[in-house]
Amino acid sequence: MLAVYLRPEGRRLAALAVFLLAGTAVQLASPQIIRTFIDTAATGGADAPLERLWMLAGLFIAVTILAQLLQIGSTYFSEQLGWSATNRMRQDLATHALHLDMAFHTAKSPGELIERVDGDVAALAAFFSQFILQIIGGALLLAGILIVLYLQDWRIGVLLTGFAVVAGLVLHAIRRIAGGRWERLREAWSAFSGFLEERLAGLDDVRANGGGPHVMRRMGEVNAELLDANVAAARRGHWIFLTASALFSIGFGMALALGVWLFQRGEASIGTVFMFMQYAGMMSLPIMLIGQQLQQFQAASASLNRIRDLRAIQAELTDGPGVGWEGRRTDAPAVGFEALTFAYRADTPVIRGLDLQVPAGEVMGLLGRTGSGKTTLTRLLFRLYDPQGGAVTLDGVDIRGARLAELRGRIGLVTQEVQLFDASIRDNATLFDPAIPDARITEVLEDLGLGDWLSRQSSGLATVLRAGGGLSAGEAQLLAFARVFLKDPGLVVLDEASSRLDPATDQLIERALDRLLGADGTGRRRTAIIIAHKLSTVQRADRIAILDQGRLMETGRRAELEADPESAYARLLRTGLEEVMA
Template sequence: MPDAPSPSSSSPPRAGALGVLKTYLGPLKWQVIALATLLLTGTGLNLLLPQLLRRFVDNAKLGSGADVGLLARLAGLYIALAVGVQLLTAGATYVGARVGWTATNRLRADLMRHMLSLDMREHKERTPGEMIERIDGDVTALSNFFSQFAVRVFGAALLLLGAVVMFYLTDWRVGVGITLFVAVTLIAMNRVRKIGVEPTRLERESSAQLFGYVEERLSGLDDVRALGAGEHHLRGFLRVQREFFRRSTFSWRRRAVVWQLSMILFAAGYVGILGAAVGLYAAGAITLGTAFLLYQYMSMVEEPIDQLTQQLQDLQKAGAGLARVGELLALRSELTEGTRDLPDGPLDLRFEHVSFSYAPEDPGVRPVLHDISFHLPAGQTVGLLGRTGSGKTTLTRLVSRLYDPTEGSVKLGGVDTRDVRLHSLRTGVAVVTQDVQLFQASVRDNLSFFDDSVPDTEVEAALREVGLGRWLARLEDGVRTPLPTGSLSAGQAQLLAFARVLLRDPAVIILDEPSSRLDPATETQLTQAMTRLLAGRTAIVIAHRLETVARADRILVLGDGRVLEDGPRAALARDGHSHYAALLRAGTEELEEGVLA
C-alpha cells in the first residue's frame, strides 16, 4: 500500500460518509475516473455474458441441426469476455484499494496532526492507548470501508442497474416485478442497517478502553511487579476484556440482521423469478435460453445486493468510526495561534501577575499559581526551587505554552507568548525533563527527531559537546547505530537530551530536575555538559539538589504557588535571612523532604 503522505492542508471533513469521501477522495479524481472506467467496462461485459449464453442454449437445443461453428465461436467469445471481466475486476480492485488507502492515510495523518495541536488538557483526559485506538483502530475500520467502497458499492450499483434494465428489455412484466423486489429489499436493509451503528460505536469505545488499560499497566509494569499487584491488575484486565467481548458479540448480532434479512428476501425472489420463467416458457412467450437468461440476471441482482449488504455492515463500522473520528476532529485547542515570531538572539523572560488553575471553570479548585511576577534577563539562568507541589513544573509549562495563564501574561523578548506562532515558540523554547523519551531508531534519528536534513557531522559535534565523544567512538556504525530501548543509563539519556537541544539551538532552555536520579559522579559530568549547554542562553533549571543550581545567576523560590524569594544567587547566599541561605545551611536533604517556611 502507498506510504502515508504528508499531512494535507484540507479542512477537517464534514460529518458523514459523503463529507469524508468528498474531502479525501476529491484530490484523487483522476484515479477515481480510471476506477470508474474499469468498473463501467467490466459491468458492460458482465451484462453481455448471459446474452451469449442464451444464444448458445437456444442453438444447442436444436440438436443435430445446431450450427457447431456458431456454438464454438459463442463459447470462445464467452471465455474471452469472462477472462476480460476478471482482469478488469482485478484492475478495479487494485486501483480501488490504492485510492482507498491513500485517502485514509491522509485522514490518519490529519488526525495525528490535529491531535498534536491539542492542548495538554485534552491529552490529560485521555490515555495514550485510547488515542492510539482512535487514530489507528477507527481509521483502519474506515480504511477497510474506503478501499472497497468504490469497487463493491459503485460497481454493485452499476451491475444492479444494468441487470434491471436487461429484465425490462427481455420482458417488461418481469422488469416491473424485479424493480419492486429490488426497491423493497434495499429499503428494508437500509432500515435495519441503522440498528447496528450505536452498538458498533460502543464496541469501538470499549476497544479504546481496553487499549488504554493495557497501555497504562505496561507503562507501570515495574511498580506492579514490585508491589505484587499483578493478580489485581489481571482481574481488572479480564473485567475490561469481558466488557469488550460482550459489546463485540452484541454488535455482531445487530449487524448480522442485515445479512439474515437478505437471505430471506432472496429466497423469495428466486422462487418468484423461477416461477415466472417456467410460466412464460410453458406459455411459449420465451425460449429456454431466455428462461435461463432470466435466472442468470437474477443472480446478477443477488450479487450486487449481497455486496451492498456486506458493505452496509462495513458502513455500520465506518459510521461508528466516523462518529468517533468526528469527535476527535471536533476538539479544539484552547491555545489560539499567534501571528508573530520570537525575536532573534537571547530572550529575556517576564512573568506579569500570572495566576493559573488547571480547572478555571471550577471555583472549588484552588489555583496552582498566584500572582507570579519576576524578570529573568536575557542570557541568564534562574534556579527554580520549592517543595513538591509548589508550582515549579506548572510555571515552566506556561513558558513553553503547554497552557495559557488564567490571569496575567508571560513574555519572551517582550512578546506575549499568546501572540507568538506556536511553531516559532516550540522552536525557540526547548524543554529537557528527567524522563527522556528515546526511540527504537538510530542515534542520529533520536537526536534529530528523524529530520534527514540534519548532517551527521552536526549530530557528532553535538554529542562531543556534551561529553559523549568516547561513547560515540565505540559505536560500530557511528551515529547510524541503532539505539535499542533501555540500552543507556539515566545519565547517558540525559546527555543525549542535551545534545538534542544543542542541535535545535533554542534561545530559551528549561531543565526540569535533570540530575534528580543520578549518582554524584554522573552528576558531575552532567553539570559540565549543562554549563556548555546553557552558555549564552536564557534558562530555567528546576532542581532538588542545590549543586544543580550552584552556577545559576538568579534564584527563584516558590511556595504554595507564590514567589517566596527572587534575586541574584550570590546576594541571596550572603543574606543569612533568605530562604536560599537557609536551604544552603540545612543541606539538600531537607530540600528533598520539602522543608520550606
C-alpha cells in the same frame, strides 16, 4: 470528508470506472450467450448446428475469462484508491492531533489516540477499498440487469424492480437499527487500547507494589465490556446477512414462477426462462454484497464519526500575530511572570498571583516541594497552556503575541526523563532538523564526552536508537544537553534529574551544565531557569525563587539569601536541600 481525499485520485477513479463499466457489460452478456446456446440446441434437436454451438461455448469461456481479468483490474484500482486516500487522512489526523493543546493530550491516553488515528482510519480503509467495487459496482450491475429485463419483458422487469426496492428498504432499515452497536464497539476498543497502554507503561510500578491481581481483575472487566459490545454488534450485523439470504431465495422463486408461467403461455422460450433465472441469481449477488458492505458501513460510519469528532476539536492556543523575534533566537531574554494565576482545573489553582522576574543572562534557581508549581511555570513559559490571569513575558513582551514556533525556538529544554525516538542518533540529537550538519553534531557530542560512545556505534550518526532503551540514564541526559547546544537558544529551562549517577557521568553532566550556563568562561551567558534538586546545581544560580503551593514564598539574590540566617533558603541549606525538595 472523504471527497477531499478522493479529489487527487482522479486518474485512478477514471481507470476504476472504465474497469467497472466494462466488467458490468461483460457480466450482462453471459446470460444472453447461454440463452442463445440453449434455444439453438432446443430448437435444432439432433440437427442443431454443432459449429454454432461450439462457437457459443467458446465465446462464453472467453467472456468468463475476460470478466475475471476485469475483476482483477477493478480490485487493484479499488485497493489503490482506498488506501491512498485513507493514508493521507491518517497523516492529516496525526498532524491535527499533534497540534492540539496539552489539556487534550492530558485527558486522552496514547492508546485512545492510536486507536483513533490508526484503528479508525484502518477500518475506513478496509471498507472504502471495497465500497466502490462492491456497492457502486453492484449498483451498476443491478441497474444493467433491470434494463435488460425491461427490454426483454416488462413484466419480469417490474417484478424484479419491486423485489430490488423492497430488499433495499429492508436492508437500510436494519442498518439504521444496528448502527449504534458498532459505535459502542469502537468505543470499547478505544477503552481497551487505552487501558492496555497505561498498564504496560506502568509495569514496573505494578510489579513492585503487588498490583498484578488488581490489573488482571480490571482487565477482565474491560474485556467483558469489549465482548458484550462485540457480540451485540455481531448479532445485529448477522441480521443483515440473514435477511439478504432470505431475499435472495424469494427473488429467485419469483423469477422462476413468472418464467414458468410465460413458458406455459408460449411467451418465452426455455432459454429465455433460464436467462431470467440467471439474471435473478446475478441480481441477488450484488444485493448480498451490498448487505455485507452495509454491515461494514456500520463500523465505518462509527469510525468516521469518531474521526469527525477529533477533527472538530480545535486548539485553544493559537499563534499570535508575531512580535519581530526573527533572528533573536540566541539572544538572552529577560523573563517575567506577572500576577500569574493558573489552574489545570477551575476549582484547583496551581499558581496563585505569582510575580517573578529573571533578568537577562542570569540563572534563576527554582525551589519548592513537589506540587508547588515549578514544572507548571515552565509549561506556561513554553506556552503549553495559557494562564487564567496575568502574563508571561520575554523582554517585556507578552508571549501570547508571539508565534508558537518563534517562541519555542528561543527556549531550550532539558527534562528529567529524556524522550528517545525510534530514529537515528542524528535525528535524536537534532530533533529531526536536517539543516544541522553532521560535523556540528559530532563536535557537540565529543565536547560533551559522548565521543567514545559514538565511535562504538556500528553506523555512527546513522545508528538507530530505540525508544525506551539503548542508553544509560547519564548518556540520555548528555544527549538532552546536546539537543540544547545544537539548537543554541538564548533561554534554557533545566529540570534537573533527581536520580543518582555514577561519579564519572555526573562529572560530565556538571561540565556540560557549566558550558550551557557560560560558567566555564568558554561560552556566552544564557538566561536560565533551573528546577534544582542538588546543592551543587543551586550554587550556580544568581537568584533563588522558592515556591509553596503556587505562591512565591521567597526570592532574591542567592548570595544575599544564603547570608541571611532568617531566610527560607538558608533554612533549606541547613536542613538539607535534597531531602526537603524530594
